[in-house]
Amino acid sequence: MLHPNQWQTFDQQHIWHPYTSMVNPLPTYPIVAADGVYLELADGRKLIDGMSSWWAAIHGYNHPVLNAAIQQQLTRMSHVMFGGITHPPAIELAETLINITCEPLQHVFFADSGSVSVEVAIKMAIQYWFTQGNDKKQKLLTVRNGYHGDTFGAMAVCDPVNGMHGLFKGVLPQHYFADAPQCHGDTPDKNALNSFKNLIKQHHQEIAAVIIEPIVQGAGGMRFYCPEYLRQIRQLCDQYHVLLILDEIATGFGRTGTLFAYEQANIAPDILCIGKSLTGGYMTLAATLTTTAIANGIGETPLMHGPTFMANPLACAVANTSIKLLLESDWQKQILSIEHCLKEGLQTCKSLKTVKDVRVKGAIGVVEMKKAVDMATIQEQFVQRGIWLRPFGKLVYTMPPYIIKKNDIERIMEVIIDVLKIKGLID
Numbered sequence: 066m067l068h069p070n071q072w073q074t075f076d077q078q079h080i081w082h083p084y085t086s087m088v089n090p091l092p093t094y095p096i097v098a099a100d101g102v103y104l105e106l107a108d109g110r111k112l113i114d115g116m117s118s119w120w121a122a123i124h125g126y127n128h129p130v131l132n133a134a135i136q137q138q139l140t141r142m143s144h145v146m147f148g149g150i151t152h153p154p155a156i157e158l159a160e161t162l163i164n165i166t167c168e169p170l171q172h173v174f175f176a177d178s179g180s181v182s183v184e185v186a187i188k189m190a191i192q193y194w195f196t197q198g199n200d201k202k203q204k205l206l207t208v209r210n211g212y213h214g215d216t217f218g219a220m221a222v223c224d225p226v227n228g229m230h231g232l233f234k235g236v237l238p239q240h241y242f243a244d245a246p247q248c249h250g251d252t253p254d255k256n257a258l259n260s261f262k263n264l265i266k267q268h269h270q271e272i273a274a275v276i277i278e279p280i281v282q283g284a285g286g287m288r289f290y291c292p293e294y295l296r297q298i299r300q301l302c303d304q305y306h307v308l309l310i311l312d313e314i315a316t317g318f319g320r321t322g323t324l325f326a327y328e329q330a331n332i333a334p335d336i337l338c339i340g341k342s343l344t345g346g347y348m349t350l351a352a353t354l355t356t357t358a359i360a361n362g363i364g365e366t367p368l369m370h371g372p373t374f375m376a377n378p379l380a381c382a383v384a385n386t387s388i389k390l391l392l393e394s395d396w397q398k399q400i401l402s403i404e405h406c407l408k409e410g411l412q413t414c415k416s417l418k419t420v421k422d423v424r425v426k427g428a429i430g431v432v433e434m435k436k437a438v439d440m441a442t443i444q445e446q447f448v449q450r451g452i453w454l455r456p457f458g459k460l461v462y463t464m465p466p467y468i469i470k471k472n473d474i475e476r477i478m479e480v481i482i483d484v485l486k487i488k489g490l491i492d
């Protein structure tokens with residue numbers, strides 16, 4: 066085993082991290098332990114986690130109840146194939162998911178990551194129309210600034226400009242992109258809605274489904290939009306016989322203030338993708354849920370997907386416990402108080418010359434800069450001040466674990482403001 070002071074060099078020479086290059090690697094920070102909302106660096110320093118490990122660790126780290134759930138399942142069986150076999154953790158989880166999501170969603174496909182659950186959702190939609198005798202409906206309609214994952218099917222519905230996937234353009238299926246709805250206000254953005262209407266009206270005969278992140282667009286721009294826009298999308302889908310896939314991989318399990326973001330629009334999707342915080346950030350697990358109409362509509366032809374680690378028992382067991390923990394907690398109050406705190410604290414950023422917009426929704430706080438920030442430099446400044454954030458592009462943002470205490474959120478915001486004020490760093 067290499068000495069800790071050799072880790073970074075080795076890492077940079079040999080290990081890819083998300084969206085990095087072997088030739089021009091970005092710095093990485095060795096984390097050796099995590100507990101509650103704190104990440105512990107190899108040198109012993111502790112960082113307040115403002116990221117929940119990308120939306121996932123909603124209960125914080127090293128949670129005794131989640132640890133116990135995994136340990137208990139581990140002594141029974143850590144894994145078994147799901148082909149021809151079922152097991153209690155998967156059954157319990159499917160039952161829970163059916164109970165906590167809207168009535169029409171009655172059937173569950175377990176996937177091993179968010180991207181895979183999106184692939185499955187797309188297959189369901191296309192296969193549904195195929196079984197209905199319609200092999201023309203194979204395209205998707207979505208909005209710009211979306212993010213749905215990194216596999217090929219999912220990539221094809223990510224924002225075509227900032228989606229980091231321009232390189233693969235020639236390989237990707239071509240879909241339809243409507244303008245992204247605006248970030249502010251309670252009435253739907255007319256122009257964006259018209260752009261959507263025109264596309265669905267013109268192309269519905271080839272469109273199998275609309276795929277969209279409800280209320281909050283995550284990695285494609287950290288943008289918010291009003292519930293009424295989503296309600297109208299649902300109506301247009303019904304009117305033009307197009308299925309609605311909601312990608313709640315980031316927004317699910319309370320992040321936006323309701324258990325699922327679609328609840329704010331009072332609608333139900335035909336297909337729902339969940340992931341990220343499903344296991345409280347402990348293990349990789351995702352799921353695609355659908356209605357009886359779609360499941361029956363797909364018919365006798367098997368749904369053509371089956372990951373090796375489908376419904377991994379450890380992951381299902383910790384998901385069951387994470388959901389219980391969430392529902393037994395006063396999560397609505399926690400999210401509201403985080404929202405309140407973020408709204409108050411991030412105000413100050415609005416007056417900075419370099420800042421374009423500040424927005425807060427549930428336990429998500431976003432500072433959009435006028436220009437892109439240099440991630441490595443700005444991250445180093447955050448780490449020096451004891452907080453963990455991962456800005457990208459023009460966005461400096463936080464979505465802390467729900468268990469975070471007021472003084473730790475305040476510290477995160479204090480540091481953000483401090484760092485954004487450093488002369489020469491941003492402007």
Ligand SMILES: *Cc1c(COP(=O)(O)O)cnc(C)c1O
Pocket residue numbers: 178179180181183212213214215278283284312313314315316340341
């Ligand atoms: C993260 C994310 C995905 C992809 O999930 P992975 O587990 O990273 O494959 C898809 N959609 C949304 C909205 C996400 O935030």
